[in-house]
Amino acid sequence: MHIKQGRRGARYLAAGSGPRGNAAPRGSSMAAGMEAAMGLVGSAGGVSATEVLLAATVFCLLLLLAQPLRRRVPKGLKPPPGPRGLPVVGNVLELRKDPHLALTRLSQKYGDVMEVAIGSQPVLVLSGLDTLRQALVRQGEDFMGRPDLPSFRLIANGQSLAFSPEVGEAWKARRKLAQNALKTFSFAASPTSSSSCLLEEHISKEAAYLVTKFLQVMEEEQSFDPCRYLVVSVANVICAMCFGKRYDHNDQELLSLVNDSNEFGDVAASGNPSDFIPLLRYLPSRTMDLFKDINRRFNVFIEKIVQEHYASFNKEHIRDITDSLIGHCQERKTAEEDTNLQLSNQSIIAIVNDLFGAGFDTVTTALSWCLMYAASYPDMQKRIQDELDQTIGRERRPRLSDRGTLPYTEAFILETFRHSSFLPFTIPHRTTKATALNGYYIPKDTCVFINQWQVNHDEKLWQDPSAFKPERFLNAAGTEINRTESDKVLMFGLGRRRCIGESIGRWEVFLFLTTLLQQLEFSLAPGEAVDLTPQYGLTMKYKKCERFQIKRRLPSNGSL
Numbered sequence: 392m393h394i395k396q397g398r399r400g401a402r403y404l405a406a407g408s409g410p411r412g413n414a415a416p417r418g419s420s421m422a423a424g425m426e427a428a429m430g431l432v433g434s435a436g437g438v439s440a441t442e443v444l445l446a447a448t449v450f451c452l453l454l455l456l457a458q459p460l461r462r463r464v465p466k467g468l469k470p471p472p473g474p475r476g477l478p479v480v481g482n483v484l485e486l487r488k489d490p491h492l493a494l495t496r497l498s499q500k501y502g503d504v505m506e507v508a509i510g511s512q513p514v515l516v517l518s519g520l521d522t523l524r525q526a527l528v529r530q531g532e533d534f535m536g537r538p539d540l541p542s543f544r545l546i547a548n549g550q551s552l553a554f555s556p557e558v559g560e561a562w563k564a565r566r567k568l569a570q571n572a573l574k575t576f577s578f579a580a581s582p583t584s585s586s587s588c589l590l591e592e593h594i595s596k597e598a599a600y601l602v603t604k605f606l607q608v609m610e611e612e613q614s615f616d617p618c619r620y621l622v623v624s625v626a627n628v629i630c631a632m633c634f635g636k637r638y639d640h641n642d643q644e645l646l647s648l649v650n651d652s653n654e655f656g657d658v659a660a661s662g663n664p665s666d667f668i669p670l671l672r673y674l675p676s677r678t679m680d681l682f683k684d685i686n687r688r689f690n691v692f693i694e695k696i697v698q699e700h701y702a703s704f705n706k707e708h709i710r711d712i713t714d715s716l717i718g719h720c721q722e723r724k725t726a727e728e729d730t731n732l733q734l735s736n737q738s739i740i741a742i743v744n745d746l747f748g749a750g751f752d753t754v755t756t757a758l759s760w761c762l763m764y765a766a767s768y769p770d771m772q773k774r775i776q777d778e779l780d781q782t783i784g785r786e787r788r789p790r791l792s793d794r795g796t797l798p799y800t801e802a803f804i805l806e807t808f809r810h811s812s813f814l815p816f817t818i819p820h821r822t823t824k825a826t827a828l829n830g831y832y833i834p835k836d837t838c839v840f841i842n843q844w845q846v847n848h849d850e851k852l853w854q855d856p857s858a859f860k861p862e863r864f865l866n867a868a869g870t871e872i873n874r875t876e877s878d879k880v881l882m883f884g885l886g887r888r889r890c891i892g893e894s895i896g897r898w899e900v901f902l903f904l905t906t907l908l909q910q911l912e913f914s915l916a917p918g919e920a921v922d923l924t925p926q927y928g929l930t931m932k933y934k935k936c937e938r939f940q941i942k943r944r945l946p947s948n949g950s951l
């Protein structure tokens with residue numbers, strides 16, 4: 392087996408991404424939205440070159456006229472530095488391949504607070520852990536908005552918690568509602584089983600099913616792509632939590648959505664330029680049409696299951712949570728208005744859409760990277776399995792409460808997050824008012840990109856950042872996680888917009904991975920060349936690999 396390890400030093404920064412991998416679906420409206428926003432180039436079809444040229448010239452002139460009006464920097468502050476852009480396209484050409492790497496490279500030159508132009512829009516790019524903590528935590532209110540992008544308005548019919556530009560009281564109440572709903576659906580006691588909570592019950596069931604499924608597919612096909620099955624199991628956990636439904640691994644409805652999303656992802660990887668170049672909004676665009684189509688299909692899919700299952704299953708939960716929310720709200724009138732808003736069918740669908748959309752592509756991608764690293768580094772896989780054998784044994788299934796007792800396994804997951812940095816950027820932010828950061832003036836409504844990848848590979852924070860070394864998170868004795876180190880990994884954002892599914896995401900990755908590795912040994916087919924360089928996208932995948940192999944682990948004491 393040959394492992395090509397993308398070195399994330401200067402050499403890696405200079406490298407292009409190559410063809411985009413398809414290893415796991417980009418099957419979510421959240422994924423789609425972020426991808427559309429972060430993708431930087433695309434094509435407009437059906438319009439003559441002369442028309443485009445003419446329109447571009449007019450637009451350029453308007454842009455040049457508008458330039459002097461844009462910048463009025465208060466005394467004592469400076470405008471953020473950044474590379475000079477071309478008229479109309481701005482810096483798109485230098486950012487179009489692997490923008491996370493290009494922006495990291497530019498930040499080395501211009502600093503943690505810099506400005507680039509994407510099309511006609513200035514975009515603030517923030518890097519450096521201290522700067523991000525300052526902006527997103529200490530000045531959290533200033534940086535908590537979302538830009539009002541046309542493609543974001545399509546998600547959940549404009550009512551998405553994650554993508555709508557709203558940040559007022561109604562939005563805050565809805566975010567809290569979704570957080571409480573998640574807590575109730577996942578950490579409530581499981582009434583029917585020995586599991587400690589509903590989340591543990593759902594994951595354990597799905598993980599056990601995956602073990603059987605992997606063995607069966609391996610026997611039939613001798614090698615396989617685990618992502619194809621992971622995605623359904625992870626989707627099933629969210630479905631079980633939100634509306635008590637489980638899909639079969641051959642369910643055509645779910646699979647067709649996932650496949651469509653794959654196709655969309657391949658197109659959208661090159662981006663939705665009309666978000667940043669307004670002129671293009673008036674021209675036909677294949678990317679935008681596909682984006683609309685996938686969002687429509689996603690909404691229909693969610694609406695259907697909500698209508699089928701929600702009314703009977705969880706509306707009571709939502710009502711309870713909303714009641715307790717009203718109790719905690721000081722502004723009763725506003726809360727009541729919010730409640731009506733929250734309980735309307737549309738907003739329930741929007742919340743479910745957000746939870747479902749955000750919750751399956753992210754977790755599936757995390758797990759697929761864990762399995763890829765485990766198969767690529769057999770010594771590390773064995774060390775996890777030894778730890779599992781010593782701490783849990785093979786007789787009982789892993790449980791959520793085991794997490795604190797498996798430091799190497801936890802270090803391995805942290806290193807997977809850091810090294811792959813599969814969510815290189817957060818969802819774009821927007822400034823809610825004019826503000827200053829590190830001495831730079833940032834106007835209200837500036838679009839802000841948060842470069843998580845840069846933090847996770849910053850040589851000032853990490854020794855040899857391009858190496859995959861789980862031990863970097865362990866204390867000298869190897870018995871505990873060093874929390875100062877683990878807190879530096881940036882995968883879930885920070886502050887007011889920090890991921891609301893973080894705990895669930897971390898628990899899911901832990902429990903799926905430990906259950907799979909307790910029972911199975913993962914490897915890559917002999918001679919398989921592996922490329923661990925992440926392929927740029929909203930959630931970055933490794934190059935598609937259909938040649939995973941597994942075998943049931945041999946019993947350690949002959950008892951299995």
Ligand code: HEM
Pocket residue numbers: 552553554566573629745746747749750751753754757814816817818819841882883884885887888889890891892893895896897
């Ligand atoms: C490993 C798994 C996951 C990762 C790495 C992840 C990462 C992220 C990131 C980076 C953001 C954007 C933060 C920002 O814009 O500053 C986000 C937002 C969000 N995530 Fe997650 N996420 C994961 C799992 C989940 C799960 C399981 C759910 C729900 C069940 C979820 C629900 C959300 C929601 C609703 C938002 C939008 C929050 C807002 O805009 O206020 N995520 N996530």
